[in-house]
Structure formats: C-alpha cells, structure tokens
Amino acid sequence: MGRISCARIWILALLVCGTAQPAAAQSGADRADAYKQEAAAAVESMAKLAQEMVDSVFSFSELAHQEVETSRYLTGMLEKNGFTVRRGVAGMPTAWVATWGSGRPVIALGSDVDGIPQASQKPGVPYRDPLIAGAPGHGEGHNSGVPLNIVAALAVKRIMEREKLPGTLMLWPGIAEELVAAKAWYVREGVFKGVDISLFTHVDTNLKVSWGSGAGNGLVSVEYTFEGETAHSAVAPWRGRSALDAVELMNIGWNYKREHLRIQQRSHYVITDGGDQPNVVPSRASVWYFFRETDYPLIKEMWDAGNRMAEGAALMTGTRWSSRIIGTAWPQHFNKPIAEAMFTNIQRVGLPKWSEDDQAFARAVQKEIGAPTQNGLDVELAKIEEPLRDEDKRGGGSDDIGDVSWTVPTVALRYPSNIPGLPGHNWANAIAMATPIAHKGVVAGAKVEAMTVIDILLKPELVKQAWDYFTSVQTKQTTYTPFLAADTPPPTWVNREVMDRFRPELKKLYYDPSRYRTYLEQLGITYPMLQRTEKPRPAGQ
Numbered sequence: 160m161g162r163i164s165c166a167r168i169w170i171l172a173l174l175v176c177g178t179a180q181p182a183a184a185q186s187g188a189d190r191a192d193a194y195k196q197e198a199a200a201a202v203e204s205m206a207k208l209a210q211e212m213v214d215s216v217f218s219f220s221e222l223a224h225q226e227v228e229t230s231r232y233l234t235g236m237l238e239k240n241g242f243t244v245r246r247g248v249a250g251m252p253t254a255w256v257a258t259w260g261s262g263r264p265v266i267a268l269g270s271d272v273d274g275i276p277q278a279s280q281k282p283g284v285p286y287r288d289p290l291i292a293g294a295p296g297h298g299e300g301h302n303s304g305v306p307l308n309i310v311a312a313l314a315v316k317r318i319m320e321r322e323k324l325p326g327t328l329m330l331w332p333g334i335a336e337e338l339v340a341a342k343a344w345y346v347r348e349g350v351f352k353g354v355d356i357s358l359f360t361h362v363d364t365n366l367k368v369s370w371g372s373g374a375g376n377g378l379v380s381v382e383y384t385f386e387g388e389t390a391h392s393a394v395a396p397w398r399g400r401s402a403l404d405a406v407e408l409m410n411i412g413w414n415y416k417r418e419h420l421r422i423q424q425r426s427h428y429v430i431t432d433g434g435d436q437p438n439v440v441p442s443r444a445s446v447w448y449f450f451r452e453t454d455y456p457l458i459k460e461m462w463d464a465g466n467r468m469a470e471g472a473a474l475m476t477g478t479r480w481s482s483r484i485i486g487t488a489w490p491q492h493f494n495k496p497i498a499e500a501m502f503t504n505i506q507r508v509g510l511p512k513w514s515e516d517d518q519a520f521a522r523a524v525q526k527e528i529g530a531p532t533q534n535g536l537d538v539e540l541a542k543i544e545e546p547l548r549d550e551d552k553r554g555g556g557s558d559d560i561g562d563v564s565w566t567v568p569t570v571a572l573r574y575p576s577n578i579p580g581l582p583g584h585n586w587a588n589a590i591a592m593a594t595p596i597a598h599k600g601v602v603a604g605a606k607v608e609a610m611t612v613i614d615i616l617l618k619p620e621l622v623k624q625a626w627d628y629f630t631s632v633q634t635k636q637t638t639y640t641p642f643l644a645a646d647t648p649p650p651t652w653v654n655r656e657v658m659d660r661f662r663p664e665l666k667k668l669y670y671d672p673s674r675y676r677t678y679l680e681q682l683g684i685t686y687p688m689l690q691r692t693e694k695p696r697p698a699g700q
C-alpha cells in the first residue's frame with residue numbers, strides 16, 4: 160500500500176517543485192534516500208514493460224535446459240538496453256550472463272526461468288484448463304523473476320549513468336532450476352568470481368527475506384541404470400536377466416530404509432526407463448532419485464546408501480549398474496547484513512495494493528483446489544525469517560542458489576506474485592502467473608531489489624559487513640565441497656524430446672504484445688473469472 164502512494168507523492172513533489180534537489184549535492188543517507196525514491200518511481204513507470212516480459216516468458220513455457228525462446232527474448236531485451244551478453248555459459252546452451260557498468264561493486268542479480276512438466280494452464284482461469292493438454296507450463300512462477308531483475312536493473316542503471324556511479328550489474332538466469340541442474344555448474348565455471356554481492360529473487364506469496372540456514376534441504380539427483388540380458392519372456396525367461404527387476408528391488412530396499420531416515424530428509428524417485436514391452440525381458444532400466452538432507456555429509460550419506468541399494472539390486476539380479484548426476488544443490492545459507500538491509504526496503508515498499516478483483520480471484524482459486532487457507536492474498540508483510548536449528552527443520556524443497564550462497568554473500572528476495580495455499584509444482588501455481596497479481600508482485604519486488612542495489616552501491620561498509628559475516632560466521636566451520644566432479648557434464652539433454660514435441664503448438668500461443676495489451680486479452684480471458692460457467696473467448700486465433 161505504502162509503495163504506490165510513496166511513488167505518487169514523489170512524482171507529485173517533482174511536479175510541484177520542478178526539479179528535486181540534485182542528489183549529488185546531498186550526502187550519505189539523504190543521497191541514498193533520494194536515489195531510492197527515484198528508483199521506485201522508475202520501476203513504477205516500467206510496470207507495462209514488466210507485464211510484457213512476465214507474460215511473454217509465461218507463454219514460452221519452457222522446461223529445464225530447453226529455455227531457448229526465453230533466453231533469446233531476455234538477452235535481446237538486455238542487449239537493447241546496453242548490456243553485454245555472454246551466451247552458452249558453463250557448457251549450457253541456454254545459460255547466459257549479461258553485464259553492464261564498470262568497476263566495483265559487482266552486483267549479481269539472478270532468478271530462475273524454467274517451467275514444470277504437464278503444468279500448462281490458462282492464466283486467469285480458476286480451475287484446471289490447460290492451454291495445451293500435457294504440455295509444460297509455469298506451474299511455479301519462474302516466468303516472473305528475471306523480468307523483475309531487468310526492471311530493477313534498468314531503474315538503477317539510469318541513476319548510475321547520470322551520477323557516474325562506479326559498479327557493475329550482472330544479470331543471470333537460473334536455468335534448469337526445476338532440476339537443480341545449473342548453478343553448481345556456474346560455480347564450478349567461476350561465473351561468480353569477482354562478484355561482491357549476489358541478490359536472488361524468487362516468486363512467493365509475500366514480500367520477504369531470510370538469513371542464515373532456512374527450512375529447505377540440499378540434494379543430489381542421481382539416475383541409476385541397470386543392464387542385464389533380453390530373452391523371450393514366455394519361451395526362455397530363465398535366459399534373461401531383468402534390469403527392471405533390479406530397479407524394483409532397489410526401490411523396495413530404499414522404501415524399507417525410509418523408516419530409518421531422519422525426519423528432515425526427503426527422497427523420491429521416478430522410473431525413467433522400465434523396458435520396452437512385456438514379452439521382452441528388459442535388458443536396460445533406469446530409476447532417477449532425489450536424495451535431500453540438511454547438510455553435505457548427510458546428503459552424501461544418503462547418496463552412498465543409494466549406491467549400496469543399487470549394488471545389492473544388481474547382485475540379486477545378475478545385472479550391472481551405473482549412475483550419473485542430473486542435478487545438485489547445496490542447502491541455502493543467506494547473508495545477514497544484506498538481508499537486514501533488504502528488509503528495511505521491504506518495509507518501505509510494502510505489499511502491493513490488491514484490488515477486490517485480485518482478492519476474489521485468489522479466493523476462487525483457493526476454493527477450487529481446496530487450499531488449507533482460503534483468505535485470498537496476503538495483506539500483511541511477513542517478518543524477516545531467522546535461521547532454523549537443525550532439530551527444528553522438517554524437510555522441504557531445494558534451490559541450487561544454495562551453491563551460489565556458499566560462493567559469495569547472497570540473499571533471496573521473495574516477492575508476492577502468486578496465491579497462498581497452492582500445492583507447488585502444479586498447474587494451479589500457474590493460474591496467477593500472467594495476471595495482475597503476478598504483475599503487481601513483480602513491481603513491488605523490483606522496487607525492493609533496486610533499493611537494495613542502491614544500498615550496496617553507496618555503502619561500501621555494507622559490502623564489508625556482508626563479507627565479514629560470510630567469512631567469520633557462515634563459512635567459519637563449513638567449507639563448500641561441490642557434489643560435482645571436475646568433469647561431471649551438465650544434463651543439457653533433458654527435456655529435449657518433450658519440448659520438440661510441444662514447441663510447435665506452444666509457438667501459436669506465444670504472447671504478442673504488439674497486438675494485445677495483456678496475455679489475458681490475447682487468450683480472451685476476462686479477469687477476474689470466478690465461475691466455471693464463464694468460458695474464455697479466444698481473441699484473433
């Protein structure tokens with residue numbers, strides 16, 4: 160609420176007074192304050208650009224390591240605005256780093272960009288209604304973070320240019336985050352060498368930040384493949400050695416072990432290859448595991464146990480086993496001084512001013528999916544989140560920003576672009592992500608981020624405090640040990656077939672901002688749709 164009125168007051172003040180006092184003539188806190196007001200107003204003035212970028216990336220709906228259109232679009236936007244782009248970073252075709260400016264501090268702004276399998280969903284429609292049945296979609300909200308970073312960066316860049324402030328802005332995408340399959344490779348490649356502070360952004364339902372070790376887990380994601388011998392399943396089954404039997408026995412072994420694992424762990428698997436047809440004994444079969452725990456030794460322990468299960472299953476079935484890493488993430492640890500500085504900016508910006516339509520729509524979605532809370536969108540700011548003791552943790556998800564957070568002082572800004580109470584990794588999480596809810600959340604987040612960048616640019620002591628915390632607290636007793644070997648390749652082959660299959664259909668639905676004000680308008684969806692009886696009316700196609 161405060162944010163919009165502040166910006167308006169500031170613009171009003173400009174109109175009334177003609178020109179504000181030149182910021183350079185001021186000093187210290189006043190100067191930072193003036194720049195922050197200016198940056199917030201600049202972000203507000205780019206709300207249309209934010210909406211176009213959020214809706215465009217939503218419509219691309221690309222999965223991990225196949226973010227081809229997304230990368231082309233976002234890097235194009237950055238190049239148009241004077242950034243230098245390096246593509247194909249760390250051996251990953253869709254990865255890039257965009258830089259602008261010169262000298263210190265070097266501030267990295269990152270966010271994830273990829274989607275979720277089978278999460279295709281019409282935005283603004285409060286029930287299951289895929290754009291394309293079976294296609295991927297933004298069933299988490301990763302379409303919004305890099306647009307947020309771009310708007311924040313452009314707002315600060317204007318001030319840096321005019322005031323000739325030294326500093327470098329470095330934007331980068333968390334490609335393949337849904338497989339936690341890129342950031343450890345970035346770190347191994349040295350992408351964050353020379354970076355002073357890293358600000359990460361992630362979609363949420365409130366505007367918030369945390370420091371220390373939070374509720375999430377780290378993980379290693381490993382695919383096990385067994386090889387045996389085919390035979391006719393009816394005529395000579397005794398001559399076959401079934402790789403699928405090995406997969407099933409490994410899973411049985413792991414599911415027995417599950418009872419004896421810590422509460423904090425999470426482990427899950429899918430069978431990625433179960434053979435070809437029943438009358439051929441499967442000679443090859445694969446199962447893909449995620450092993451999640453709260454620290455490196457515990458994750459490594461689970462991984463070792465998984466390897467023993469695979470060995471046991473191979474012994475029982477007379478097959479051979481091998482494995483490969485598909486993804487990995489260190490548990491996250493965020494920087495205290497930067498989080499506190501960011502929280503001050505969060506309090507200043509406040510939550511977006513939700514309309515009655517936004518609230519009615521959010522409640523309709525919550526009711527439809529039977530959400531545990533059905534109170535609509537958050538209207539009260541969350542508190543700064545403090546570290547959790549290991550014994551208080553109860554497991555949870557992961558983000559490979561963890562690897563970055565152990566390389567350079569990092570915080571993650573959470574911004575309110577989605578509806579509370581949704582299941583996550585689900586079509587329902589895509590519903591709000593190209594509606595005014597997502598757009599307003601991105602604008603609020605971009606203001607906080609821009610203000611925090613200004614703090615970092617103007618206060619060398621903040622950067623020093625951040626590094627003091629990093630070296631004397633965070634990494635005092637914990638050394639970052641990557642799960643990756645020096646030659647572990649990034650899994651750039653994943654999802655290729657799925658995207659090849661769906662891209663021609665998805666292309667027909669890409670958002671065209673030159674013809675439609677919003678993606679909702681392009682799809683013929685009148686916001687807010689609250690009832691099942693209302694039907695979208697496609698416009699122009």
Ligand SMILES: [Zn+2]
Pocket residue numbers: 271299301336361558
């Ligand atoms: Zn995410």
